[in-house]
Amino acid sequence: MQATVERHQLDRVRGLAKQLCGIHLDGSKDYLIRRRLNELMVDEKIDNLQDLLALAEAPYNRKIRERMVDALTTHETLFFRDKSPFDALTQHIIPKLYREAVGRPRLRIWSAACSTGQEPYSLAIACLESLPERSRWDIRIDASDVSVGTVEAAKRGRFQNFELSRGLSPQQQSRYFRREGNDYRIVDEVRGMVNFQVNNLLTSTPPGHDYDVIMCRNVAIYFTPADRRRIYQKMASALRPQGSLFLGCSEVPTNVSDLFKTVPLGRATSYQRIG
Structure with missing residues (x-):
């Protein structure tokens, strides 16, 4: 039952990522999703993924959605990368x-x-x-x-x-x-x-x-x-x-x-x- 609930929550995260920034997070990215959103939840003092999703899906909570986009997108970069x-x-x-x-x-x-x-x-x-x-x-x-x-x-x-x-x-x-x-x-x-x-x-x-x-x-x-x-x-x-x-x-x-x-x-x- 717990595994089913988690899969449903991760599917909702994938749907939000697609809606907010267009990126496609398939099942191979589940570890990345968990790790990055756990860091966000600790920072925002949110107890669990269900509560985070409820906040992100609320129409008034733009800040949380922006922070989710920031967490789920990759920012690896450097000066003159691949010259x-x-x-x-x-x-x-x-x-x-x-x-x-x-x-x-x-x-x-x-x-x-x-x-x-x-x-x-x-x-x-x-x-x-x-x-x-x-x-x-x-x-x-x-x-x-x-x-x-x-x-x-x-x-x-x-x-x-x-x-x-x-x-x-x-x-x-x-x-x-x-x-x-x-x-x-x-x-x-x-x-x-x-x-x-x-x-x-x-x-x-x-x-x-x-x-x-x-x-x-x-x-x-x-x-x-x-x-x-x-x-x-x-x-x-x-x-x-x-x-x-x-x-x-x-x-x-x-x-x-x-x-x-x-x-x-x-x-x-x-x-x-x-x-």
Whole structure:
């Protein structure tokens, strides 16, 4: 009987996760669900999963729903994670845009599922370090995540020392961060280059359009094949013709040959919009 009750509760959690942020949590994720929600229940002083679900399903309790989304989504990230897409940007995409620019060169990037900000800040640093005639460029970097908590953390731009050591050289740490207490805050020059917002990849409109680059790495794996297809369609429509989508290094999209063609850029694989 107890096992049946728990299965029913976990099914309700899966339903909420699908409803709130679109992710698909199959039975293999039951341990993850229990562990992460147990931490949330201890923090919120909630006695059991049934009480947590009752609060989350109540229409007035937005805070608990936001915290559940934060708990159930994965936020593993680091600066310049898998450096090859950043090299593709600086060594292939930016030089091509500069050569082909008529008047002021422009660059539009969307970091989808940006977590706590390391990826979009890495993109901003890469631009600062590689753009020829930096002052001439019209640059916009949009960054989004489904979790309200992680977007707020990303906006603050504060990191611990161990986070800086994961991906940044000592020179980059010194140049782009300032110590504040026990943390390090990213400098305003970099912070001002990134526009953060909460965005659900399935249900929200992309934050912009005519992107040259979209980073959507290590997130599509959490969706069903049908939902992945919808996400890729949305991203193709948000890219400019021949704009590039970068996925996680282990992600290989299927059923997208009408949307993208595979184009190697150095060591990175890009998916270039067709049309």
